[in-house]
Amino acid sequence: VESFVDEVLKDILSKELDISQQVFILPSKRAGAFLKHSLSQLTEKTIFSPEILSIEQYIENVSLLKTISNTELLFEFYQVYKENTPKDQLHDFDSYCKWAQVMVQDFNEVDRYLVPPDKIFNYLSAIKEVDHWSVSAEKTELISNYLSFWKKLPLYYTELTKRLIDKGTAYQGLMYREAVNKLELYLQLHSKERFVFLGFNALNTAEQKIIQELLHQDVAQIYWDIDHYFVDSSFHDAGLFTRRYKHWPYFQKNEFKWECDSYRSKKNIKTIGVPKKVSQAKYVGELLSQLNSSHKNLLNTAVVLGDETLLTPLLNSIPEEIGPVNVTMGLSLKDIPLASLFELLFRIHKVPDQANLYYKHVLSLTSNPFISQILNINETENIAEVHQIISKNNITYIGLDQLKSNFPSNTELIDLLFSSWNGDSLFAIKNCKEIIRHIKNCLSDKREENQLALEHLYRFMQVFNQVEVVISEYEHVKDVKSLYSLYKELLASENLDFQGEPLKGLQILGVLESRVIDFETVIITSVNEGILPSGKSHNSFIPYDVKMEYGLPTYKEKDAVYTYHFYHLLQRAKNIYILYNTEVDAMNGGEKSRFIAQLEAEKIHEIEDVIITPQVRHIDNRLKSINKTDDIIDHLKDLAKKGFSPSALTSYIRNPLDFYFNKVLQINSFDDIEETVATNTFGTIIHNSLEELYK
Numbered sequence: 010v011e012s013f014v015d016e017v018l019k020d021i022l023s024k025e026l027d028i029s030q031q032v033f034i035l036p037s038k039r040a041g042a043f044l045k046h047s048l049s050q051l052t053e054k055t056i057f058s059p060e061i062l063s064i065e066q067y068i069e070n071v072s073l074l075k076t077i078s079n080t081e082l083l084f085e086f087y088q089v090y091k092e093n094t095p096k097d098q099l100h101d102f103d104s105y106c107k108w109a110q111v112m113v114q115d116f117n118e119v120d121r122y123l124v125p126p127d128k129i130f131n132y133l134s135a136i137k138e139v140d141h142w143s144v145s146a147e148k149t150e151l152i153s154n155y156l157s158f159w160k161k162l163p164l165y166y167t168e169l170t171k172r173l174i175d176k177g178t179a180y181q182g183l184m185y186r187e188a189v190n191k192l193e194l195y196l197q198l199h200s201k202e203r204f205v206f207l208g209f210n211a212l213n214t215a216e217q218k219i220i221q222e223l224l225h226q227d228v229a230q231i232y233w234d235i236d237h238y239f240v241d242s243s244f245h246d247a248g249l250f251t252r253r254y255k256h257w258p259y260f261q262k263n264e265f266k267w268e269c270d271s272y273r274s275k276k277n278i279k280t281i282g283v284p285k286k287v288s289q290a291k292y293v294g295e296l297l298s299q300l301n302s303s304h305k306n307l308l309n310t311a312v313v314l315g316d317e318t319l320l321t322p323l324l325n326s327i328p329e330e331i332g333p334v335n336v337t338m339g340l341s342l343k344d345i346p347l348a349s350l351f352e353l354l355f356r357i358h359k360v361p362d363q364a365n366l367y368y369k370h371v372l373s374l375t376s377n378p379f380i381s382q383i384l385n386i387n388e389t390e391n392i393a394e395v396h397q398i399i400s401k402n403n404i405t406y407i408g409l410d411q412l413k414s415n416f417p418s419n420t421e422l423i424d425l426l427f428s429s430w431n432g433d434s435l436f437a438i439k440n441c442k443e444i445i446r447h448i449k450n451c452l453s454d455k456r457e458e459n460q461l462a463l464e465h466l467y468r469f470m471q472v473f474n475q476v477e478v479v480i481s482e483y484e485h486v487k488d489v490k491s492l493y494s495l496y497k498e499l500l501a502s503e504n505l506d507f508q509g510e511p512l513k514g515l516q517i518l519g520v521l522e523s524r525v526i527d528f529e530t531v532i533i534t535s536v537n538e539g540i541l542p543s544g545k546s547h548n549s550f551i552p553y554d555v556k557m558e559y560g561l562p563t564y565k566e567k568d569a570v571y572t573y574h575f576y577h578l579l580q581r582a583k584n585i586y587i588l589y590n591t592e593v594d595a596m597n598g599g600e601k602s603r604f605i606a607q608l609e610a611e612k613i614h615e616i617e618d619v620i621i622t623p624q625v626r627h628i629d630n631r632l633k634s635i636n637k638t639d640d641i642i643d644h645l646k647d648l649a650k651k652g653f654s655p656s657a658l659t660s661y662i663r664n665p666l667d668f669y670f671n672k673v674l675q676i677n678s679f680d681d682i683e684e685t686v687a688t689n690t691f692g693t694i695i696h697n698s699l700e701e702l703y704k
Contacts, residue, residue: 012527012581013234013269014040014047017207020232020266022051029057032204038063039337039518040208040525042511064209064216065181071188071195071219077178079502080475080495083109084483089168091485093161098154102485106494113180115550116166120182121213123189124559126166132555134159185215192219196226204229208525210573211250211566224259233265234525236272236580238613239573246572271581273613278579280536280605282591282620287322289534289588292621294326296532296586297515301331304530307515311528313578315535317519318344323534324517333514337522339504342472347465348500350377351441355493358430358437365406366427368399374426379462383451384419422447434492438477445470468505475499520574527581536589538599542571575604591620635669644673 021028028048035041041061048058062070069076077085087105119126137159173179179187188195204223209231212220223229239248240255255265283289293312301307314320320340327334342348357370374380375395395415399407409427413420425444430437445466452459452466476495480486486495516528520541538544545564547553556563579585587608589601609616635641661668670676686694 012043012047013208013232013525014044014527015051016267016269017205017232018044018047018051021205026203028052029059030201030203031059032067032202033059033061034064034067034204034206035061036064036208036210036524037522038066039511039522043526046512068181068184068188068215068219071191072179072184073191074174074177074179074184074187076184077173077180078475080479080499081178082113082180083495083498084479084485085172086113086165086169087485088483089165089172093164093168094158098157102491103494106491106498110498111548111550114548116169117180117182118549118551118561119166120180120186121215122559122561123186123214123218124561127163129551129555129559130159130162130166132558133551134162136552136555185213189215189218192222196223196228202228206231208232208234210235210524210577211562211570212254213562214560217254221257221259224257224263230266232267234577234580235268236576237268237270238272239576240268246569247576248573249566249569250573269580272576272579276579276583276585276614277617278585278587278608278614279617279619280587280589280608282601282618283588284591284622286316286319286535286590288621288623289590290319290322290326292588293323293532293534294328297331298328300530301328307331307530308513309529310532311516311518311523311526311530311578312532312534313523314338314517314519315533315537315541317341319534320517327515331515333510334517335511335514336507336517337511338517338519339506341501342468342503342505343500345465345468345505347379347462347469350374350379350444351469351496353377354426354441354444355489355496357427358489359493365408366412368405368407371407371412371427372396372399379448380422380426383422383447384416430489432488434480434486434489435477437489437492438473438480442470442473442477445473465505468503472496472499472503520571523574523578528578529582530584530586531578531582532586532588533575533578534588536575536587536602536604538602541575541602541604542568544568572604633666635666641673648672 018028021031033041033044035044041063044061045058065076083106086109087102090105090109091099119129134156138156170179170183173183174187206220206229209216209220210233220229220231224231233251233254235248235251239245240251242248243252254260281292283292297307297310297312300310304310312323314323317338318341320336320338321344324334324336353370353374357366357374375384395412398404398415409423412427413423416423422444425440425447430440449463449466452463456463476492476499480492486492533541535541547564549556551561553563555561587605589605591601593600608614637645657668657672660671
């Protein structure tokens with residue numbers, strides 16, 4: 010089956026247009042590499058490559074503004090919030106961080122859909138006025154402050170947008186709004202350029218306005234990537250958006266390009282139930298091994314991860330015989346092992362000026378794989394010995410000097426890890442960066458083995474540098490608690506991006522990266538409710554009815570986006586493997602996805618459904634018997650001379666093996682550190698005291 014990109018390029022070439030003069034605009038950067046490759050295959054003569062942009066890059070060009078980073082945006086908004094809020098109603102930066110992200114997201118949405126900000130925010134404040142929980146006629150101070158905040162939203166929005174535009178920056182939504190305003194100017198300056206939009210599905214209002222204007226001016230053409238089956242059906246969600254766009258005035262006189270008819274062609278579809286998340290990654294490894302031995306080439310194969318946290322287990326499950334692998338998706342920084350180290354550091358230092366260190370913090374931090382590696386370089390200072398001293402002496406709180414005496418050649422690192430940060434945010438960042446340098450020096454000796462870990466370190470160094478620059482400029486974050494809030498917000502939104510050769514070998518991608526690209530064999534993981542589609546997550550201050558009133562997207566549209574992506578993956582593919590988790594997990598997706606039920610209900614394709622379970626080896630249970638040797642008999646006689654305690658006899662009756670391990674071999678269970686005197690310890694104290702007294 011011919012790919013969508015090939016079909017579009019053939020259509021443009023058949024019109025004998027100068028392809029170098031076209032500007033191709035795509036939903037994602039990744040699709041651009043495939044477009045360029047297809048173009049090189051289809052053109053017979055040497056040409057200049059056309060300009061290929063993602064929609065975000067194009068909007069940036071039109072708006073003449075630069076994208077602001079998420080961190081900077083938070084600080085700019087706090088500056089606006091601080092200047093326009095009375096001191097008695099002002100939240101500190103730490104509390105502000107908890108709601109600011111959602112608020113900025115709402116501003117973004119309002120702008121992308123060109124909703125009049127004054128109208129919607131005044132409407133929202135009127136709703137809050139009706140909604141509030143106080144029944145008395147006189148409003149309490151809390152209620153007054155609460156309502157005052159909502160009334161100020163239009164002011165916050167206006168001041169923030171003005172401040173950003175004055176600096177020549179914008180967040181994504183504001184960029185869209187400005188692009189609509191500046192489109193006429195842009196077209197005058199780029200009168201010779203011709204635009205080709207391809208592979209779009211869910212367009213926001215600003216995008217629709219811009220594309221319709223370009224079509225109307227006859228400087229653009231648009232190609233939709235959709236199947237007849239989805240558009241012709243009045244209820245199929247995969248065609249929800251495209252059915253709306255068919256009514257554009259432009260398509261009353263011009264051809265709608267285009268609807269293909271590939272979905273109903275013959276396909277091999279297999280739905281595979283696998284218990285738990287990681288088992289899916291392991292099974293994908295087995296599946297790739299089978300495909301590799303039969304096809305010998307996985308160039309036209311894609312593994313699409315419904316749940317992107319499966320990336321690490323998947324990379325560890327890919328068989329060695331599979332050649333190059335191209336990963337085009339980010340790994341969230343919060344899922345990287347190094348994140349746990351800094352999480353622990355912040356937890357220790359959030360409370361300033363602790364004279365002694367809590368034993369659990371000491372054990373956790375010195376056991377961390379990155380730290381233990383450095384501390385164990387010197388063989389004489391074994392971490393296990395330190396842990397033993399703490400456990401044997403039941404030390405609940407340990408002094409810094411005492412700890413340093415146990416690691417004489419690593420006192421500098423111990424100081425870095427455990428010395429108080431004194432609530433100083435800049436000092437905290439400096440310390441974290443110094444710890445990263447120590448770990449880097451340790452890992453650099455075996456660079457080949459530690460490539461990925463070094464990449465993680467580099468990315469965290471970037472995050473701390475970014476935070477340091479912003480903190481120095483804005484001065485809102487003065488203590489470690491606020492720094493921790495900011496760090497957590499950053500960690501949730503930042504990714505470690507993989508870079509590879511997009512046209513070689515097996516492709517591993519997230520659902521959104523699959524736009525515009527077609528594959529012959531597709532493996533989709535985590536097709537469960539709550540993941541694909543993601544369900545009713547409502548991360549917004551704008552209620553559902555207000556969104557409906559102003560044409561903002563709700564969960565219905567969000568589900569339709571996922572439906573389109575899912576069916577687009579199936580559209581031109583021949584072999585499809587759909588994996589889902591058979592164990593219902595409320596936190597990480599629920600039952601089998603409705604997409605699978607829909608595929609079965611359509612009855613267009615025959616679907617093979619299998620359940621995969623791990624192989625369980627048969628274990629032959631036999632009674633263990635231990636022969637009483639002369640040594641054991643002698644040992645029992647020695648025990649008998651001292652006398653058997655009731656608990657020892659009970660242990661012998663209940664489980665003779667326990668008695669053998671504890672009393673004969675004298676293997677004792679690990680001693681937990683007691684923070685309060687346990688009942689059995691208290692009993693031992695009384696017994697020993699009475700024994701001494703009677704003697």
